[in-house]
Amino acid sequence: MKTIGNIIRIKLLFIKFLFSRIGRFFYWNLRLSQATLGRGIKIHFPVIIEGNGRLALGDNVELMKRATIGLSTGSEVIIGNGSRIHPSANIHAGKDTIIKLGEKCSVLTHAVLRNGKGVEMGNGSSISSYCNIFPREPGYDGKFIMGAGSNIGDNTIIDTSDDVVIGQLVAVGPSCIFYTHDHDYESNPAAAWKGGVKTGTIAIEDGAWVGARVTLLPGIVIGKNAVVAAGSVVTKSVPAGQIFAGIPAKSIKKIHPDG
Numbered sequence: 640m641k642t643i644g645n646i647i648r649i650k651l652l653f654i655k656f657l658f659s660r661i662g663r664f665f666y667w668n669l670r671l672s673q674a675t676l677g678r679g680i681k682i683h684f685p686v687i688i689e690g691n692g693r694l695a696l697g698d699n700v701e702l703m704k705r706a707t708i709g710l711s712t713g714s715e716v717i718i719g720n721g722s723r724i725h726p727s728a729n730i731h732a733g734k735d736t737i738i739k740l741g742e743k744c745s746v747l748t749h750a751v752l753r754n755g756k757g758v759e760m761g762n763g764s765s766i767s768s769y770c771n772i773f774p775r776e777p778g779y780d781g782k783f784i785m786g787a788g789s790n791i792g793d794n795t796i797i798d799t800s801d802d803v804v805i806g807q808l809v810a811v812g813p814s815c816i817f818y819t820h821d822h823d824y825e826s827n828p829a830a831a832w833k834g835g836v837k838t839g840t841i842a843i844e845d846g847a848w849v850g851a852r853v854t855l856l857p858g859i860v861i862g863k864n865a866v867v868a869a870g871s872v873v874t875k876s877v878p879a880g881q882i883f884a885g886i887p888a889k890s891i892k893k894i895h896p897d898g
Contacts, residue, residue, distance in 0.1 A: 664685055667685060667686065667687050667688050667689070670688035670689070670690075670694070670710075671686065671688050671694075673694075674688070674693075674694035674695060674696060675693075675694070675695040675696065676696050677696055677697040677698035677699070677700060677720065678698045678699070679698055679699040680696050680698075680699065680700050680701070680702075681699075681700075681701040681702070682701075682702050683701075683702065683703045683704040683706075683726075684704070685704065685705060686702045686703075686704070686705065686706050686707075686708075687705065687706070687707040687708070688707075688708050688710070689707070689708070689709050689710065690709050690710035690711055690712075690714070691710060691711070691712050692710030692711055692712065692713060692714035692715055692716065692732060693710065693714070693715045693716075694708060694710060694715075694716050694718075695715070695716070695717045695718070696718050697717075697718060697719045697720035697721070697722070697742070698720045698721070699720055699721045700718050700719075700720070700721070700722050700723070700724075701722075701723045701724070702724050703723070703724060703725050703726045703728075703748075704726045704727075705726055705727045706724040706725065706726065706727070706728050706729075707727075707728070707729040707730070707731075708724075708730050708731075709729070709730070709731030709732065709753075710732060711731075711732055711733050711734045711735075711736065712734050712735070713734055713735035713736075714732035714733065714734060714735060714736045714737070714738075715732065715736075715737045715738070715739075716730060716732050716737075716738045716739075717737070717738070717739045717740065718740045718744075719739075719740050719741045719742040719743070719744060719762070720742045720743070721742050721743040722740050722741075722742065722743060722744040722745065723744075723745050723746075724745075724746050725745065725746060725747045725748045725750075725768075726748045726749075727748055727749045728746045728747065728748060728749065728750045728751075728752075729749075729750070729751045729752070729753070730746060730752045730753075731751075731752070731753040731754075732754065732755075732758075733753075733754060733755025733756075733780070734755065736754060736755050736756060736757055736758075737757055737758075738752070738754060738757070738758040739758065739759050739760070740758075740760045741759075741760055741761050741762035741763070741764065741787065742762045742763070743762060743763050744760045744761075744762070744763065744764050744765060745765040745766070746765070746766045747765070747766060747767050747768040747770075747793075748768045748769075749768055749769045750766045750767065750768060750769060750770040750771075750772075751770070751771045751772065751773060752766060752770075752772045752773070752783070753772070753773035753774075754772075754773065754774075754780065754782070754783055754799060755774070755780040756780045756781055756782045756783075756799075756802075757782045757783075758782070758783045758784070759782075759783075759784045759785065760785045761785060761786045761787030761788070761789065761807065762787045762788070763787055763788045764785045764786065764787060764788060764789045764790065765789075765790045765791070766785075766790075766791050767790065767791055767792050767793040767794075767795070767813070768793045768794075769793055769794045770791055770792075770793065770794065770795045770796070770797070771795075771796050771797070772791075772796075772797040772799060772803075773798075773799060774798065774799050774800045775796075775798040775800060775818075775820070776798070776800040776820045776836055776838075779800035779801070779820060779836065779838060780799065780800065781799045781800060781801040781802040781803065781819060781838075781840070782799070782802045782803070782804075783797070783799050783802075783803050784802070784803070784804045784805065785805045785809075786805060786806045786807035786808070786809065786845065787807045787808070788807055788808045789805050789806070789807060789808060789809040789810070789811075790809075790810055790811065791805075791811045791815075792810075792811055792812045792813035792814070792815065792851065793813040793814070794813050794814045795811060795812075795813060795814060795815045795816070795817075796815070796816045796817070797815075797817045798816075798817060798818045798819050798820060799819060800819045800820035800836075800838050801819035801820065801838035801839055801840050801841075801857065802819070802840040802841075803817060803819060803840070803841045803842075804840065804841070804842045804843070805842075805843045806842075806843060806844045806845035806846070806847070806863070807845045807846070808845060808846050809843050809844075809845065809846065809847050809848070809849070810847075810848045810849065811843070811849045812848075812849060812850045812851035812852070812853065812869065813851050813852075814851055814852045815849060815851070815852065815853045815854070815855070816853075816854045816855070817841050817854075817855045818854070818855065818856055818857055819838055819839060819840060819841055819857050820836055820837065820838045820839075820857060821836075821837050821838075821839075821856070821857055822834040822835065822836060822837070823835040823836075823837060837857065838857060839856075839857030839858030839859075840857075840858065841855055841857070841858075841859050841860075842859075842860045842861070843860075843861040844860070844861060844862050844863040844864075844865075844879065845863050845864070846863055846864040847861045847862065847863065847864060847865045847866070847867075847877075848865075848866045848867070849861060849867045850866070850867055850868050850869035850870070850871070851869045851870070852869055852870045853867050853868075853869065853870070853871050853872075853873065854871070854872045854873065855873045856872075856873065856874055858876075859873050859874075859875070859876055859877075860876040860877070861873070861876070861877045862876070862877055862878045862879030862880065862881070863879040863880065864879060864880050864894070865877045865878065865879055865880060865881050865882070865883070866881075866882045866883070866894065867882075867883050867884070867888060868882065868883065868884035868885075868888075868891075870886075871883060871884050871885055871886065871888040872885075872886045872887055872888060873887070873888045874887040874888070875887070875888075877890075878890075880893060880894055881893050881894065882894060
C-alpha cells in the first residue's frame with residue numbers, strides 16, 4: 640500500500656509540474672508577442688522572457704533555445720539588427736535600466752549579462768561562452784560599455800560593481816578576471832573579506848589586447864594598443880603602446896612610440 644501511495648503522490652507532483660511548465664511556456668510567449676519585433680527574426684523555442692519591461696528585437700535577430708531575457712520594471716532590452724543570443728544565454732536588465740546591443744552582436748551559450756545601471760555593446764562585439772558579467776558585491780552596480788568589434792573570451796568573469804568601459808577592437812582572452820571592488824581588510828578584525836567596500840572603474844582603450852587568464856584589479860586603465868601577457872596580474876595602469884607581463888605585471892617592451 641505504501642508503494643501505491645507513493646506512486647500516486649509522484650504522479651500528482653508530475654502533473655503539477657507539467658501544468659506549471661505549460662503555464663510558464665504560455666507566459667513566455669505572451670511576453671514575446673508584446674515585444675517590438677523586426678523582420679526576419681528567428682526564434683528557437685522555448686525562449687524565456689520574464690518581467691514587465693520592454694523588449695525590442697531588430698531585423699534578423701536570432702534567439703536560440705532557452706535564451707533568457709529578464710525585464711525589470713521600467714527596463715528596456717534592445718537587440719540590434721542581425722544579433723544572436725545563443726542557447727541558454729541570460730540577459731537581465733535591472734529596474735529602469737537599458738541594455739542595448741548594436742548590430743551583429745553575439746552573446747554566446749551560457750553567458751550571463753546582468754546589470755542595473757546600463758549596458759551598451761557596439762556593432763559586431765561579442766561575449767563568449769560561459770562569461771559572467773554582473774556585480775559581485777551586493778548593493779553596488781556599474782555600467783558595462785563595450786566598443787564595436789571587441790570580443791571577450793570564454794569563461795571570463797567581469798565584476799561590474801563599478802563601471803567597466805571597453806573600447807573598440809579590444810581582445811580579451813579566455814578565463815580573465817576583472818574586479819572593480821575590493822575590501823578594506825584591516826577594518827574588520829573578525830574576517831578580512833568583510834571589511835568596507837572600495838570600488839574603482841576599469842577601462843580598456845581601443846585596440847588593446849588582454850591575454851588569457853589575466854587579472855585586472857580596481858582602478859586599472861589599459862592604454863590604447865597595449866598588450867597584457869597571459870597569466871599576468873595587473874595592479875597598476877598600463878600605458879598606451881606597451882607590453883606588460885608578470886605578477887605583478889611590469890613593462891617589458893614598448894611597441895608603439897605614440898601609443
